[in-house]
Amino acid sequence: MILNTDPNHKEIVDGVGIYIHIPFCKQACFYCDFHFSTSLKKKDELIDALIEELELRKSEFENDTVATIYFGGGTPSLLSLEEIETILKAVYDNYSVIENPEITLEANPDDLSESKILELSESKINRLSIGVQSFFEADLKLMNRAHNTLEAKQCLELATQYFDNISVDLIYGIPGATHEQWQENIQTVLDFNIPHISSYALTVEPKTALDALIKKGKIEDVDEVHAEAQFHILINQLKESGFIHYELSNFSKPGYFSINNSAYWKGKKYIGIGPSAHSFSGESRSWNISNNSKYIQAIQSKSLPSEIEILSINDKYNEYVMTGLRTIWGVSLQTIATVFGSNFKTYILVQADKYLNEELLYIEDNNLKVTTKGKFLSDGIASQLFKI
Known part of the structure; x- marks a missing residue:
C-alpha cells in the first residue's frame, strides 16, 4: 500500500492500528533491550494467546476501522506463513479492517530466503521492514547480528523483485565504523532502490550485553560526536537522493511514509x-x-x-510536543492553544525562546519545528518544553 501525501507532506491516515509483538529471536543482539526470548518452546502457546487477546480486546475498536497491522518484535519473520496468516485471520474475524490496509512484517535477512519472500508476497503482507543495520561484517559481529553481509545483500536483491514497499533499518555511530563506511552503507541501500530507510544511533541501554562489554573494555564506547556527524551525513546523502526526512529516524521517498508509524506520531489510537x-x-x-x-x-x-496509566493534560501536552518535534509537521501552536489552552501556548513559546535564538528551533506557518542543526538534539530540546 502506498501512502498518498499532499505537497506539504500532510499524510492521510484514516483508522486505527494494531501492533502484534512476536517475542522470539534466534539470538540476542548485544544492543537490544526489547522483550524477547531465544527459546521457541512456548511459540505455539504464545500464538494461541495472541489470537485470544485479539478476541478479548475487540470491543476497544468496535467503533473504529483498522488501517494498519504491524508485526514487530523480536523477529516476526521467524514465524511460518501459516502462523502469520492464522494471526491475521483473527484480526479480520474480530475487527473491521479497511479494504487495503498497510500490513508490515519486520524481518531479518537470514530469514528471507527466496521461497519465504515469495510466500510472503502472495499473502496479505504488503510491506517489509528489514533489519540490515550494516553491510560490514565487523559491525554485524560487534552487534551479534544473526546474518552476514552476503545474506543482507541477497535478501534485498530478492525482496525488491516481489515487494514495492520496503523499509531498511541502518544503525550509525557504531564504534570503529568510519564515515566512509557509513556512506557506503547508505549507498548500498540506495543502489537497491529501497524507498524507505529507518536509521538509529547505536545506543547503550542499561543491562544489555553491549553495556557489559563496554564496561569490561572489550568494545569501545559509543562516541556521541562521531554519531552526530554520521547523522548529518545520513541527512545530506538521503536529501540528495530525493528522500524526505519526515521523522527524526525515518526517511522516505514521496508516497512511502510508514502509515503505521505516522499514525503513532499523530496521536492515533492503537492496540x-x-x-x-x-x-x-x-x-x-x-x-x-x-x-x-x-x-x-x-x-x-x-x-x-x-497496567494502565490515565494521561493528565500535562502528559498529553508533553507527548504531543515530544512526537511533534520529531516530525516534519512539527508542533502546531494553534493545536496547543485549542486543545490544551492559551496558557500552554504561552508556556511553550517562553520555553522555546532560547532554542529559537540559538537557531535550533524555528516557527513556520504557526508550527514550531526543529532546524537541521537541532535535529540530533530534538528529544532533549522537547524535554525542556515539557510541563511538569
Missing part, C-alpha cells in the same frame, strides 16, 4: 497485542507484562495482563 506490547486509547496508555509465561497464563484465564 498492542502480545507480551510487553503498548496500547494508546487517546486518554490512556497501557502495556502488557514483559514475561511470556505470565502473559500466556493470564490470557488463558481470560484476563488482560496489563
Whole structure:
C-alpha cells in the first residue's frame, strides 16, 4: 500500500492500528533491550494467546476501522506463513479492517530466503521492514547480528523483485565504523532502490550485553560526536537522493511514509497485542507484562495482563510536543492553544525562546519545528518544553 501525501507532506491516515509483538529471536543482539526470548518452546502457546487477546480486546475498536497491522518484535519473520496468516485471520474475524490496509512484517535477512519472500508476497503482507543495520561484517559481529553481509545483500536483491514497499533499518555511530563506511552503507541501500530507510544511533541501554562489554573494555564506547556527524551525513546523502526526512529516524521517498508509524506520531489510537506490547486509547496508555509465561497464563484465564496509566493534560501536552518535534509537521501552536489552552501556548513559546535564538528551533506557518542543526538534539530540546 502506498501512502498518498499532499505537497506539504500532510499524510492521510484514516483508522486505527494494531501492533502484534512476536517475542522470539534466534539470538540476542548485544544492543537490544526489547522483550524477547531465544527459546521457541512456548511459540505455539504464545500464538494461541495472541489470537485470544485479539478476541478479548475487540470491543476497544468496535467503533473504529483498522488501517494498519504491524508485526514487530523480536523477529516476526521467524514465524511460518501459516502462523502469520492464522494471526491475521483473527484480526479480520474480530475487527473491521479497511479494504487495503498497510500490513508490515519486520524481518531479518537470514530469514528471507527466496521461497519465504515469495510466500510472503502472495499473502496479505504488503510491506517489509528489514533489519540490515550494516553491510560490514565487523559491525554485524560487534552487534551479534544473526546474518552476514552476503545474506543482507541477497535478501534485498530478492525482496525488491516481489515487494514495492520496503523499509531498511541502518544503525550509525557504531564504534570503529568510519564515515566512509557509513556512506557506503547508505549507498548500498540506495543502489537497491529501497524507498524507505529507518536509521538509529547505536545506543547503550542499561543491562544489555553491549553495556557489559563496554564496561569490561572489550568494545569501545559509543562516541556521541562521531554519531552526530554520521547523522548529518545520513541527512545530506538521503536529501540528495530525493528522500524526505519526515521523522527524526525515518526517511522516505514521496508516497512511502510508514502509515503505521505516522499514525503513532499523530496521536492515533492503537492496540498492542502480545507480551510487553503498548496500547494508546487517546486518554490512556497501557502495556502488557514483559514475561511470556505470565502473559500466556493470564490470557488463558481470560484476563488482560496489563497496567494502565490515565494521561493528565500535562502528559498529553508533553507527548504531543515530544512526537511533534520529531516530525516534519512539527508542533502546531494553534493545536496547543485549542486543545490544551492559551496558557500552554504561552508556556511553550517562553520555553522555546532560547532554542529559537540559538537557531535550533524555528516557527513556520504557526508550527514550531526543529532546524537541521537541532535535529540530533530534538528529544532533549522537547524535554525542556515539557510541563511538569
